[in-house]
Amino acid sequence: MDVSVLIDEVIAREGGYGNHPADRGGPTHFGITQAVARANGFLGDMRALPRSVAVAIYRRLYWEKPGFAFVAEIAPSVAEELFDTAVNMGPGTASGFLQRALNALNRNEADYPDLKVDQSVGGKTMAALGAFLKLRGRSGEKVLLKAIEALQGERYLALAESRPANEAFLYGWLANRIG
Known part of the structure; x- marks a missing residue:
């Protein structure tokens, strides 16, 4: 099993930037919430979250750890x-x-x-x-x-x-x- 394929599928399903008013997670990009991005060192505008950062977060926090x-x-x-x-x-x-x-x-x-x-x-x-x-x-x-x-x-x-x-x-x- 290649986790990279799973991560690509999640990113495709989650899409790009979003900030749905009913979503308690607030601004998200590639499915990564602002709180998770901040906890993992990304301090910029969520619209600018690099895909590579999202991939690294998914691999580390949701697969390996x-x-x-x-x-x-x-x-x-x-x-x-x-x-x-x-x-x-x-x-x-x-x-x-x-x-x-x-x-x-x-x-x-x-x-x-x-x-x-x-x-x-x-x-x-x-x-x-x-x-x-x-x-x-x-x-x-x-x-x-x-x-x-x-x-x-x-x-x-x-x-x-x-x-x-x-x-x-x-x-x-x-x-x-x-x-």
């Missing part, structure tokens, strides 16, 4: 979904979805121990993922992906229900972020 590159080695489609979810909801949320899904699929710990949902992909999460895939194979990867997407969809609905302004984004989230 949360450990999704390791997930990609054994479950590429799951890693792809985790990356996209991280971009939209944060790496911790994406990692937590993986942990919750693995816990729910371990048959009451018959297959591997429950994970603490600490929103971090570490050794225990990778061991659980490996055990799950060893038992369930490629069909298990597809089921795990469905479970993660179900959690993501529920989160989008909850966001729209809790803040009516988010309804402006719900259709696009469901159409472009799930499945």
